[in-house]
Amino acid sequence: KNQVEQSPQSLIILEGKNCTLQCNYTVSPFSNLRWYKQDTGRGPVSLTIMTFSENTKSNGRYTATLDADTKQSSLHITASQLSDSASYICVVSDRGSTLGRLYFGRGTQLTVWP
Amino acid sequence: EADIYQTPRYLVIGTGKKITLECSQTMGHDKMYWYQQDPGMELHLIHYSYGVNSTEKGDLSSESTVSRIRTEHFPLTLESARPSHTSQYLCASSGQDYNEQFFGPGTRLTVL
Numbered sequence: 001k002n003q004v005e006q007s008p009q010s011l012i013i014l015e016g017k018n019c020t021l022q023c024n025y026t027v028s029p030f031s032n033l034r035w036y037k038q039d040t041g042r043g044p045v046s047l048t049i050m051t052f053s054e055n056t057k058s059n060g061r062y063t064a065t066l067d068a069d070t071k072q073s074s075l076h077i078t079a080s081q082l083s084d085s086a087s088y089i090c091v092v093s094d095r096g097s098t099l100g101r102l103y104f105g106r107g108t109q110l111t112v113w114p
Numbered sequence: 115e116a117d118i119y120q121t122p123r124y125l126v127i128g129t130g131k132k133i134t135l136e137c138s139q140t141m142g143h144d145k146m147y148w149y150q151q152d153p154g155m156e157l158h159l160i161h162y163s164y165g166v167n168s169t170e171k172g173d174l175s176s177e178s179t180v181s182r183i184r185t186e187h188f189p190l191t192l193e194s195a196r197p198s199h200t201s202q203y204l205c206a207s208s209g210q211d212y213n214e215q216f217f218g219p220g221t222r223l224t225v226l
Contacts, residue, residue, distance in 0.1 A: 004156075032213055041123075043204050043217030044157075089156075093213040102215065104156040 002027040004092050006105035014113055017080055021108045023073040023090030031095040035064050035075045038087045038107065047075070047088075080112045116141040120205050120218035127195055128226050135190045135221045137205030145212055146188040149204040150174060151220075157204060163188060195225045 004025045013019050025033070032051045036044035048057050048064040050073065056065050061084075063076045077084055087107040094101050118139040127133055139146065144165045149157040149172075159172030163182040177199070178192050188207075192199055202222050206215040 009154075034214075041220065041222065043118075043120075043206070043219050045217070046214065049214070102159075102213070106154060106156045109154075 002092075002094065002103050004090055004103045004105040006088075006090050006108050008108060009106070010109040010111070012111045012113060013080055015080060015082055018076065018078050019080060019110065021075045021077075021088050021090075021110070023075070023105055025071050025073070025090070025092045025103070027071075027092040027094050027103050029095045030068065030071075031093040033064075033066055033073050034091045034093075035062070035073075036089040036091055038089055040086070044089055044091075077110075080110075082112050082114060085110060085112045118205060118207055118216055118218040120203075120221050122221060123219060124222045124224075126224045126226065129194075129196055131195050131225075133192050133195055133223070135203055135205075135223070137188045137190070137218055138186050139188075139205075139207040139216075139218075140186060141207060141209065141216065142185070143207035143209045143216075144185065145208045146182065147206040147208075147215060148172070148178075148180060148188070148190050149206065150176065151202045151204055161190065195223075197225045199223060200225050 007022045034049045035047045038044040050066040061078045066073045089107040090105040092103045121136045146163045148161040151157045158174035160176040161180040204220045205218040208215045
């Protein structure tokens with residue numbers, strides 16, 4: 001069964017600190033993996049996309065890693081800011097359909113305190 | 115500016131009412147989607163469309179219906195709302211790269 005599991009479910013850190021969010025997936029055949037940021041009451045916004053051959057990709061203070069062998073990904077946030085408070089969702093797509101089938105994790109709720 | 119819009123953003127209605135959630139995109143995308151999301155839970159696909167006059171049901175069974183008469187417009191209708199329909203509804207669209215979906219801001223629906 002294609003699944004995406006994220007940990008931790010929630011996380012509280014102090015402003016300026018770093019944190020790492022985890023994503024494990026069983027989606028096959030794998031196409032790509034995206035990390036989305038979803039602010040409360042808003043739709044998800046894409047942060048990074050990683051394909052099978054990519055190990056690391058950065059977008060400002062966000063750095064995503066992918067280990068396609070172990071089917072694990074992480075999102076590292078450096079020097080956190082209050083505006084980073086949001087839900088971070090790991091989304092994996094498969095190559096098996098023309099629709100663009102996406103498998104969503106439940107997200108990690110990050111809270112950054114001043 | 116190319117974007118995807120949803121209205122209303124918030125809606126509180128009584129049981130039995132008929133409602134339509136609007137979704138429009140100005141990105142020229144062929145594919146559009148409706149997702150349902152409960153707090154702390156993953157997004158569930160309830161409807162999708164490949165293009166004009168194309169509508170399909172998603173993975174999660176839903177009593178809602180959709181239509182796609184124009185490329186840019188993909189409204190969702192509930193003929194008789196119930197408290198179990200209380201949720202957030204997210205609309206999305208994708209272009210040639212169907213794996214990259216762009217999401218609207220969502221409609222938070224509460225049925226009393």
